Amino acid sequence: MPTISEINARFLHYIQSLDQQGADKLISNCLKAGLPPEQIITKIIMPAIDAIAEKQKNREVVVAQIYVMAKIAENEINKVLVEMPIKPRTKGTVIIGTPMGDYHGLGKKLVATFLRLADYQVMDLGLSVNHFDFVNMAIAFNAKIICVSALLLHTALGITEIRKELDSRGYNHIKIVVGGALFNFNPKLSNKYGADAMAPNALDAVRVVRELAGDF
Numbered sequence: 001m002p003t004i005s006e007i008n009a010r011f012l013h014y015i016q017s018l019d020q021q022g023a024d025k026l027i028s029n030c031l032k033a034g035l036p037p038e039q040i041i042t043k044i045i046m047p048a049i050d051a052i053a054e055k056q057k058n059r060e061v062v063v064a065q066i067y068v069m070a071k072i073a074e075n076e077i078n079k080v081l082v083e084m085p086i087k088p089r090t091k092g093t094v095i096i097g098t099p100m101g102d103y104h105g106l107g108k109k110l111v112a113t114f115l116r117l118a119d120y121q122v123m124d125l126g127l128s129v130n131h132f133d134f135v136n137m138a139i140a141f142n143a144k145i146i147c148v149s150a151l152l153l154h155t156a157l158g159i160t161e162i163r164k165e166l167d168s169r170g171y172n173h174i175k176i177v178v179g180g181a182l183f184n185f186n187p188k189l190s191n192k193y194g195a196d197a198m199a200p201n202a203l204d205a206v207r208v209v210r211e212l213a214g215d216f
């Protein structure tokens with residue numbers, strides 16, 4: 001059995017070569033070999049996406065390539081997520097989505113899954129969500145937390161709109177937690193946009209949600 005870093009290098013090679021079949025076979029073999037799904041996501045798939053992000057920063061790949069690479073990564077994430085245990089949701093409801101105009105969905109999907117594994121009922125509103133919908137759903141489902149996954153600077157203003165809408169309707173006890181590339185680049189932005197907290201990854205997202213919801 002190759003080491004995790006060897007598997008990661010191979011996975012990166014497959015997505016860089018836009019080889020869906022190779023990636024598929026590799027991840028299937030990892031699952032068959034009994035590698036824990038969480039480890040496959042955090043140690044094999046996510047580091048590969050980070051490496052691609054680095055290449056994009058250095059302008060070594062173009063958006064069309066990133067699109068296909070992200071699609072391959074997403075297919076493999078979906079395959080691994082199916083293997084994760086289904087647990088009863090004993091904690092409260094959390095609303096999650098991306099702000100209007102933001103179609104980056106991989107981080108949101110992972111955060112939603114990790115919250116579900118931590119027993120939260122997660123209402124995933126999907127991509128490019130209007131701020132009214134975030135607020136209406138939070139109120140309707142008695143959620144204590146709204147999670148916003150924001151990767152684009154110009155669409156993150158949607159978070160400020162959610163804050164304003166909550167405050168103007170007297171729901172300022174509902175907390176906003178944010179994450180995504182934007183806040184990993186500059187964590188202070190979370191405060192600027194009116195969020196209560198940020199987390200840099202899906203595991204920390206669970207910790208922050210627990211703290212804000214008062215669940216231990």
Ligand code: B12
Nearest residue numbers: 053102103104105107147149152153179180181201202205
């Ligand atoms: C893949 C990708 C795409 C794919 C998205 C495919 C998909 N299905 O999601 C495609 C090709 C479609 C795309 C398009 C664009 N993209 Co793009 N994209 C990326 C890239 C390379 C990776 C994002 C990703 O999926 N990462 C993997 C996931 C797992 O990580 P993550 O999202 O960060 O999530 C983790 C944490 O951040 C955290 N987290 C995430 N959400 C949340 C939420 C909460 C509540 C919490 C607590 C935590 C949390 O936990 C997650 C898991 O650990 C980033 C670079 C980067 N550094 O992020 C650029 C990036 C986000 N894109 C960028 C841009 C500009 C664009 C485009 C405008 C086109 C372009 N010129 O590149 C379009 C815009 C499309 C739109 N309107 O949404 C810029 C944004 C810059 C900015 N400041 O606004 C980035 C940063 C690249 C760059 N360096 O320039 N992109």
